[in-house]
Structure formats: C-alpha cells, structure tokens
Amino acid sequence: MFDYMIVGAGFAGSVMAERLASVHGKKVLIVEKRPHIGGNAYDHYNDDGVLVHKYGPHIFHTNSQDVFDYLSRFTEWRPYMHRVLASVDGQLMPIPINLTTLNQYFGLNLTSFDVEQFLAKLAEKREAIRTSEDVVLSKVGRELYEKFFRNYTRKQWGLDPSELDATVIARIPVRTNRDDRYFSDKYQVMPKHGYTRMFERMLDHPNIKILLNTDYHEVKDVIPYREMIFTGPVDEYFDYCYGKLPYRSLNFRHETHSQEKFQEAPVVNFPNEYPYTRCTEFKYLTGQEHPKTSVVYEYPTAEGDPYYPVPRPENAELYRKYEALAKDTPGVHFVGRLATYKYYNMDQVVAQALTLCTKIIGVRRRELLD
Ligand code: FAD
Ligand code: UDP
Structure with a gap:
C-alpha cells in the first residue's frame, strides 16, 4: 500500500515525492507517462554527445532563497546570466528593450x-x-x-x-540602462550537471518508487494508495466535463551543427519572420565544451502536448470551475503548472509544491525545510 500516488515526475511531482518521503516518511509511487523523469525540464545528451533540453530551453532564475536553498541540496550550480537578441529589420538587438x-x-x-x-x-x-x-x-x-x-x-x-x-x-521588462540580462532575479543559475541529474538525486530515496511509460489511468484501480497528488492537466482529470481548457503547444526542431558556435547569443528571437519564435543554442546555457553545437527551434501550435496555459479572462473563468471541483475532490491534491492552470516558471512550481507539502504534513515552511 502506497501512501501517495503521484501523477507526473516534473518539478511539482518530484518536490512532493521528495519532501513527503524524506520529511514525512511516506511511501510514494510516481506514475509518469513519459519514458523519463523531469517533466518539461528533462535534459539529455543527444547522439552527438551535446547536452540538450528536449522540451525547449529551461533557464533557472528565482528571487526565493527557500527555493534556491532547497534545490541546492540536489545539485551544484553554474552561474549563468541569460541574454537574448531579437532579429528586427535585419539587425540583432537586445531584448528586453x-x-x-x-x-x-x-x-x-x-x-x-x-x-x-x-x-x-x-x-x-x-x-x-x-x-x-x-x-x-x-x-x-x-x-x-x-x-x-x-x-x-x-x-x-x-x-x-x-x-x-x-x-x-509583463514578464518582459523595459530597461532605461544598458542591463541586457533577460531576467532580473537574485539567483540566476543552471544545474551544473543538468536538470535530469538533479531530479535523479531528488528521487533517490528508498520510499520513492517510479513507474515510467505509464498513464495513471492504467494503474489507479490496480495499485492501492491512500491519496493522490495530481500534476497533469486539471481538465483531463475531470474528463473535460466543463469543456477543454486551452493550452498552447510547441513543436521542437532540434539540429546539431558541425561547428563550435552557431549564433551570437544563447537565444535569438524572431518576432516577424519565420513560423518559429526563437532559436536556442544549448552550449551557452550548459557551459559544455564540444566541437559540435546543438540548437532548437520552437514552432507554436494549438495541437499537441499541453505546454502553456493561456492567460485570458474566459480561460480563468473556466479554470475556476475546475478548481472548485478539485477542492471538492477529497484525497486528491492538485499542484503544478498544468494542474492549477498557471503560467508558472520552475521556481514558482517548486514554491507551490513546498506550500502544499506544509499543508499536507501540517508543519511550517521552516520545519519543512530544516
Ligand atoms: P510538467 O513539467 O509538465 O510535469 C507534469 C508531468 O506529468 C509530465 O511529465 C507529464 O508527462 C506527466 N503527466 C501528465 N499527465 C499524465 C498522466 N495522465 N499520467 C502520467 N503522467 C502524466 N520555466 C523556467 O523557470 N525557466 C525557463 O526558462 C522555462 N522555459 C520553458 C520553456 C518551455 C518551452 C516550456 C514549455 C516551459 C518552460 N518553463 C520554464 C516552465 C517549466 O517547464 C514549468 O514551470 C515546469 O516544468 C512545470 O513543472 P510541473 O511539474 O508543473 O509540470
Ligand atoms: N514576447 C514578445 N517578444 C519577444 C519576447 C517575448 O512579444 O521578443 C512576449 C510573448 O508574448 C511571449 C511573452 O512575451 O510569449 C513572454 O516571453 P517569455 O520569453 O517569458 O516566454 P517563455 O520563455 O515562457 O516562452
């Protein structure tokens, strides 16, 4: 008998699993439909040996000391200030403006x-x-x-x-000085050995078992558990009973080039040309030295895996109906970017999961993190 079945092995599910197992001594089973842990932050070495982010560029930044200290238990960091150029009228110019x-x-x-x-x-x-x-x-x-x-x-x-x-x-500031960093947060770092390595260390606990390649529907009535933590799309959990919540998706085009450097900046944005929005060169982010270099282009689409909740009033209203249902569903806790339909960065999801842990365990934040 597991104390918790946790659906999803991204930041939300992994933080919940780690704290419930380590602080609360609970036995947890993580069920993940993809063939890997890490959720959208998953990274891996591609066939040419370049470390890439499968689901697009993930840059860690936070103002929260708690979140930074908590994740520091599982990884060393590499200082990294993100910079982006926008291609406008044939010139590359810093963005934020x-x-x-x-x-x-x-x-x-x-x-x-x-x-x-x-x-x-x-x-x-x-x-x-x-x-x-x-x-x-x-x-x-x-x-x-x-x-x-x-x-x-x-x-x-x-x-x-x-x-x-x-x-x-409003995520993108306008600056009156020459500061060309994409983010202004106090902590701007990348996990030194990658996100997946960090997740492996988080989940390396005798009370945590992981079932990959498995949709939770396949096992929820077969494997006994007391409560569920759900980090997938909230509308899917409730069989779209109020209709589908809109999510924006992306298609990724990964390429590797036989040259050390591909472009002038970690990310180049293409506001006006091409069907893709941006091109990211991973070696800038990871600091890896390699004779080849890998990039990813992002093509937005309406269909496909749910990546972005779409923040607009009618969607917030529809989400509120699902949120009310979620609150009325005993024994199931909803957390994360998809389950709470919030355009959250990684650090915000970690903070949200830590808050839910304090509620479930019945401790204060300080006790949870001591
Ligand atoms: P997810 O990572 O989506 O994890 C949910 C998991 O649940 C998934 O692995 C999914 O497979 C699994 N799941 C869903 N349904 C089921 C089911 N039925 N059965 C079993 N498993 C299921 N944040 C930053 O801070 N900095 C960035 O630079 C940044 N860049 C981003 C770039 C892109 C292209 C995208 C899409 C997001 C970016 N983010 C970034 C946001 C970041 O990805 C999220 O904040 C974070 O990964 C959310 O974690 P999560 O656990 O809530 O969700
Ligand atoms: N944005 C834009 N031009 C840019 C960069 C961003 O119009 O060059 C807008 C766009 O709507 C984008 C939003 O600002 O979706 C947030 O940008 P961010 O880079 O934070 O998006 P994410 O990394 O989450 O995809």
Whole structure:
C-alpha cells in the first residue's frame, strides 16, 4: 500500500515525492507517462554527445532563497546570466528593450538620463492596463510594439496581445540602462550537471518508487494508495466535463551543427519572420565544451502536448470551475503548472509544491525545510 500516488515526475511531482518521503516518511509511487523523469525540464545528451533540453530551453532564475536553498541540496550550480537578441529589420538587438536597443533601433546616442523622457514621448496613454497590448503601448508605444512584440505574440499564442492578460508580456521588462540580462532575479543559475541529474538525486530515496511509460489511468484501480497528488492537466482529470481548457503547444526542431558556435547569443528571437519564435543554442546555457553545437527551434501550435496555459479572462473563468471541483475532490491534491492552470516558471512550481507539502504534513515552511 502506497501512501501517495503521484501523477507526473516534473518539478511539482518530484518536490512532493521528495519532501513527503524524506520529511514525512511516506511511501510514494510516481506514475509518469513519459519514458523519463523531469517533466518539461528533462535534459539529455543527444547522439552527438551535446547536452540538450528536449522540451525547449529551461533557464533557472528565482528571487526565493527557500527555493534556491532547497534545490541546492540536489545539485551544484553554474552561474549563468541569460541574454537574448531579437532579429528586427535585419539587425540583432537586445531584448528586453534597453538603452542599447533604443539607440540601435532609432540610430541615436541617448544616455540613460535621456531614456525616460524619450520613452514618455513614444508611450501611448491607456485608461487601464488590462491586456498585454496595454502593457507595451503604455511603456514603449506603437512602433516598438509592432516590431518586437505584436507578431511574436500572435505567433506564440495564436492570439493578439489585446486578447491576452497583461501578465504575459509583463514578464518582459523595459530597461532605461544598458542591463541586457533577460531576467532580473537574485539567483540566476543552471544545474551544473543538468536538470535530469538533479531530479535523479531528488528521487533517490528508498520510499520513492517510479513507474515510467505509464498513464495513471492504467494503474489507479490496480495499485492501492491512500491519496493522490495530481500534476497533469486539471481538465483531463475531470474528463473535460466543463469543456477543454486551452493550452498552447510547441513543436521542437532540434539540429546539431558541425561547428563550435552557431549564433551570437544563447537565444535569438524572431518576432516577424519565420513560423518559429526563437532559436536556442544549448552550449551557452550548459557551459559544455564540444566541437559540435546543438540548437532548437520552437514552432507554436494549438495541437499537441499541453505546454502553456493561456492567460485570458474566459480561460480563468473556466479554470475556476475546475478548481472548485478539485477542492471538492477529497484525497486528491492538485499542484503544478498544468494542474492549477498557471503560467508558472520552475521556481514558482517548486514554491507551490513546498506550500502544499506544509499543508499536507501540517508543519511550517521552516520545519519543512530544516
Ligand atoms: P510538467 O513539467 O509538465 O510535469 C507534469 C508531468 O506529468 C509530465 O511529465 C507529464 O508527462 C506527466 N503527466 C501528465 N499527465 C499524465 C498522466 N495522465 N499520467 C502520467 N503522467 C502524466 N520555466 C523556467 O523557470 N525557466 C525557463 O526558462 C522555462 N522555459 C520553458 C520553456 C518551455 C518551452 C516550456 C514549455 C516551459 C518552460 N518553463 C520554464 C516552465 C517549466 O517547464 C514549468 O514551470 C515546469 O516544468 C512545470 O513543472 P510541473 O511539474 O508543473 O509540470
Ligand atoms: N514576447 C514578445 N517578444 C519577444 C519576447 C517575448 O512579444 O521578443 C512576449 C510573448 O508574448 C511571449 C511573452 O512575451 O510569449 C513572454 O516571453 P517569455 O520569453 O517569458 O516566454 P517563455 O520563455 O515562457 O516562452
């Protein structure tokens, strides 16, 4: 008899398994339908020996000391500041938009003292900041919106920025200095030996058993357990009884090139050309030295594995119905990006799982992490 059946071996499922086994002495079974652990953060060495992220680039960043300290139990880190260039009008320019981007795009020589006034002239007044369009227009105006954001967003989401919550594009700041880092968080690091190695160490506990290549439907009535932790799509759990929650998917095109370096930056974004949104060269992220190099192109699509919840009011409303059902389902806990329909980064999922652990075990955060 297992105490918990945990559906999914991504961050949500793995953190739950690790804490319930280590702190609470519970016996857990993780059931994962893919042939590997790690969820979307899974990485592996490809046929040429280059470390790649199977489901697109995963860069770790957080402001949470708790999350950073917790994961540090299972991995050493490599400092890594992520940088992205956007391909606009045949030029590569830093994104998030910063002083360098503005000078390059407009052919100017502004200093950081001039930028605020310059942007104020470009910015459009908005009554309220509700949508992603409002966010950009109110900060940098229409021209930069059209060149850097509008088409990228339409490609990525199949929706106009005016149809998406403000929170989507608000992920990308606008900077008045020359800081060209993609993220501003206190901790910006990559697991030194990769994500999968980190997950292996998390799950290496005598109370944790893992069943790969198995959909939980196949075993839920056969293997006895007391409670379930569910990290898959919440609408799927309830047989889509209120209709499907929209998720955005991606097709990945992985390529390996017989050269040491492929592009000028870890990621190049293509807002306006091509059906793909961005190209990532993994060696920048992993620090691996290798005579060859591997890249991945991301092609957004409506069909396929659910990767992104789509943040907009009607979806939030539909999710609230599933959330109410979830709350009314005794013995099943829902956690993670798909099960709570939240556009969460890895660190936010870890934090969410730690919070759920404190509730289940009945301890404070400090006791959970001591
Ligand atoms: P998942 O990793 O999706 O894990 C859920 C698991 O449940 C999956 O392995 C799935 O196979 C399994 N499952 C589902 N249904 C069933 C079933 N019926 N039976 C058995 N198993 C099932 N975050 C960052 O912080 N930085 C980044 O740079 C970043 N980049 C990203 C890039 C892309 C392209 C994507 C898609 C996401 C990115 N993220 C990034 C977000 C990150 O992937 C998630 O926050 C995190 O992986 C979510 O973990 P999770 O455990 O909630 O879900
Ligand atoms: N975005 C954009 N242009 C860019 C980069 C991002 O319009 O060059 C918008 C787009 O809507 C994207 C969102 O900002 O989906 C969030 O970008 P982020 O890089 O955080 O997306 P993720 O890594 O989660 O795919």
